[in-house]
Amino acid sequence: MSLATVMNFIVGLLLGGAVIYAIKKAVERLVLKEAKEEAADILKEAQEQFQLEEDERNEVIQEIELTAWGKVEEAHLLMEGRCTDLEQQIAERKKSHEETDKTNRGGLFKMETDLRELSMRLTDQQKSFQVFVDQLIQIKQGYQNQLHTKTQLKEEEVIQDITSQLITEANQDFENYINFAEEEHKEFAEAKAKRILGLCIDRFTKEMSTERNISSTYFPDEKVRSHFCHALKDNVAAVEEVTGCDIYIDEQPDPERMLNIQVIGYDPVRRELTRRLFEKLFKDIEKQNKPLPAEHIRKTGENLKAELLRQIKKDGDLQAKELAMQNIHPEIRQVMGSLRYRYSYTQNQYFHCAEVGWFASLLAAEIRADIKKSKRAGLLHDLGKALDHQFDGSHAVIGADFIEARGEDPEVVHAVRAHHYDVQPEADMDFLVIAADAISGGRPGARRSTMETYTQKVTGLQEISKRFQGVTDVFVLNGGRECRVLVNSRQVDDLGALQIAEKIAKTIEEEMQYPGQIKVVVVRETIVSESRQGHQNDRGGGRDNHNHNRR
Incomplete structure (x- = not known):
């Protein structure tokens, strides 16, 4: 292809593009013109539509305004009338207040004038009063001078005497x-202490300690005595060697003392071992029907000793478990178990210590003291009674020293030491243990001496009550605190019953010695009974029976 052809082709393309561009611009101008004309028509149409709608809205608004004005016109007129009335009332009140204010101002001015006059009078009276006070001071000074001249006393001395007297x-x-x-x-x-003691005694449901000591030992019969006394010295020596107690058996006793065996020893455990050994030996003699060798006695004694020691340990552990005592030294438990064979005034000390522990805890609960320590001190308070045959001194001090050496709490040790006032009780727990010990040992029947006193008291009340005429029977109740007297209602009337009660109470007060109070109750009983037999429908008619009994 030649260059000329190419150039012609390029020129043709350029001319074609220019023509196409010119045509495009012409089309765009034509389309834009038509769009503007169409937009102008649409805008004109919209303006006409808006004008029509605006006219319609104005007409609607005018109608609404006319309707609303018609509705509120009457209320508006009423409000205008009300406002007019209120303005008139305000004007009248304003006028009234102005007149009142004018009157008050006049009164206030008058009061100010009167007050000014009173102030002037008060000033004059104050001056007169001051003159009067000065005169009184002069008179007082004159009297003081005269008094000093007559009495020769100074003012300071008089004041000091009066002050001392006051x-x-x-x-x-x-x-x-x-x-x-x-x-x-x-x-x-x-009164509160009595109430607390009564509550604690009522709350204590455990069985009271009633066990009594039997201190004598006897042969069951003369045959057993004969076999045992076949080698009396050897047998007695063997028993003494095993038990540690002194044994005395009379070779030629009186008939009434034929079966007696005297056991002499201060250790209650050794005495118990001796008693058990004799019982076992007597059974063996009855079984074998011949004398026993001394070696058999020693062997039996050693076996019983081991058994007794195991029983003591078991009793000590049982006591600690029953009272829920923790961390008690084994030696203390052992000694506590040995109290099972210790008696004081025939009262078993093993059970007595348990009672005191329970009572001390109940009392501590009532006064909000330490319950566990109080129970522990009560349980250990008489521990020294198991050791008083080994050491000199009070059992309270012996027991306190023993538990102190084995790590007991100092407060518990002091309570044990003080429960018989070997040292002065100080803490609440000390007095609780003392009170609990008195409750356990002082109730009627607990100890032999107390039982005798109680029996004498009952006998005395009965004898005094039966002295008076008309008394048929006497009952002593509530541990000796109430004397109930029954009288014959035919011999004693109501007034006589009252007089008998007064006389019995007065006689008891004069002739008897007793703690607390004794209540005298006189009972005069009247019983009336009546019986009646029903009517029978027979010719013989009916019969009524009446029976009246009076006592």
Whole structure:
């Protein structure tokens, strides 16, 4: 292809592009013109439509305004009338207040004038009063000078005497008040203590300690005695060697003392071992029907000793478990178990210590003291009674030293040491243990001496009550605190019953010695009974029976 052809082709393309561009521009101008004309028509049409809608809205608004004005016109007129009335009332009240204010101002001015006059009068009176006071001071000074001249006393001395007298009277009043408060507090404390003791005794449901000691040992019969005495010296020596107690058997006793065996020893455990050994030996003699060799006695004694020691340990552990005591030294448990064979005034000390532990814990609960420590101190308080045959001194001190050496709490040790006042009780727990010990040992029947006293008291009440005419029977109740007297209702009337009660109470107060109070109750009983037999429908008619009994 030649260059000319190419150039012609290029020129043709350029001319064709220019023509196409010109045609495109012409078409765009034509389309734009038509669009503008169409938009102008649409805008004009929209403006006309808007104008129509605006006219319609204005008409609707005018109608609504006319309707609303018609509705509120009457209310508006009423409000205008009400406002007019209120303006008139305000004007009238304003006028009234102005007149009142004018009147008050006049009164206030008058009061100010009167007050000014009164102030002037008060000033004059104050001046007169001051003159009068000065005159009184002069008169007082004159009297003081005259008094000093006549009595030769100085003012300071008189003031000191009066002050001393007032102080003395105040001290006396204070002392009287303190005494009264102490008496009142003592009465209240005593009543509260009685109530607490009564509650604790009522709450204690465990069986009381009633076991009694049997100190004598006897042969069951003369045959057994004969076999045992076949080699008396050897047998007695063997028993003494095993038990550690002294044995005395009379070779030629009186008939009434034929079966007696005297066991002499201060250790209650050794005495118990001796008693058990004799019982076992007597059974063996009855079984074999011949004398026993000394070696058999020694062997039996050793076996019983081991058995008794095991029983003591078991009793000590059981006591600690029953009272829920923790961390008790094994030696203390062992000694506690040995109290099972220790008696005081025939009361078993093993059970007595348990009672005191329970009572001490109940009392501690009532006064909010330490319950566990109080129970522990009560349980250990008489531990020294198992050791008093080995050491000199009070059992309270012996027991306190023993438990102190084995790591017991110092408060518990002090309570044990103080429960018989070997040292002065100080803490609440000390007094709780003392009270619990008294409750356990002091109730009727607990100890031999107390039982005798209680029996004498009952006998005395019965004898005094039966002295009076008309008394048929007497009952002593509530541990000797109530005397109930039955009288014959035919011999004693109501007034006579009252007089008998007063006389019995007065006689008891004069002739008997007793703690607390004794209540005398006189019972006069009247019993009336009546019986009646029903009517029978027969010719013989009916019959009524009446029976009246009076006692």
